Amino acid sequence: MIRDQEKNGRDDELAVSSFSLTSPVGVHPVEVLEREHKLHEQICDSLERIADSLPDEVDRSLCATMVVALRFDLPLHHRDEEEGLFPLLRARATKEDGVTGMLGQLSREHSIDESSADELVDFLQALSKGRRADNPNMFGYMLRGFFESYRRHIQWENKVILPMSRRLLTDEDLASLTRLMIKNRMRANSNRHQR
Numbered sequence: 067m068i069r070d071q072e073k074n075g076r077d078d079e080l081a082v083s084s085f086s087l088t089s090p091v092g093v094h095p096v097e098v099l100e101r102e103h104k105l106h107e108q109i110c111d112s113l114e115r116i117a118d119s120l121p122d123e124v125d126r127s128l129c130a131t132m133v134v135a136l137r138f139d140l141p142l143h144h145r146d147e148e149e150g151l152f153p154l155l156r157a158r159a160t161k162e163d164g165v166t167g168m169l170g171q172l173s174r175e176h177s178i179d180e181s182s183a184d185e186l187v188d189f190l191q192a193l194s195k196g197r198r199a200d201n202p203n204m205f206g207y208m209l210r211g212f213f214e215s216y217r218r219h220i221q222w223e224n225k226v227i228l229p230m231s232r233r234l235l236t237d238e239d240l241a242s243l244t245r246l247m248i249k250n251r252m253r254a255n256s257n258r259h260q261r
């Protein structure tokens with residue numbers, strides 16, 4: 067998918083979103099989140115490639131693709147977790163599962179990562195239009211800080227949160243999570259087309 071986006075992504079208007087890949091219709095919702103984590107690992111790899119290519123070898127179309135990924139795909143996934151998965155887990159988990167602290171920490175990370183992503187988007191957008199980074203060392207440092215912490219976030223969710231979700235959520239919970247994910251995608255797609 068990232069490769070297709072690279073081909074198409076001459077600027078962020080043309081770049082293809084991954085929403086179609088993560089349609090929750092007919093798929094177990096935890097499986098959707100798992101697939102998205104794989105996509106996010108690819109996003110981290112792409113950001114690492116950009117960091118490695120500074121200042122003179124930057125792939126402009128990859129930067130445009132990353133603008134879309136950071137602006138739309140990550141926040142969408144965070145909404146699914148925060149509005150859907152996390153409240154359901156809180157309702158089903160017992161004290162022994164110890165989810166309250168964990169989910170609070172993951173939510174804080176979502177908020178920090180979205181703020182960092184907003185800053186990265188401004189730089190990536192400029193690079194996608196052919197501008198050279200004013201301070202490549204600083205931008206490389208910001209990129210590395212972002213993808214390193216985001217990889218840890220994904221690993222933690224894959225290792226702890228998703229297995230716990232498969233274990234604790236009822237069929238009714240899963241159906242309500244699917245409905246929320248569909249609603250979030252419809253809202254995200256309509257917001258995206260209004261921009």
Ligand SMILES: [Fe+2]
Pocket residue numbers: 144147172176219223
């Ligand atoms: Fe998350």
Ligand SMILES: [Fe+2]
Pocket residue numbers: 099103143147220223
């Ligand atoms: Fe996640």
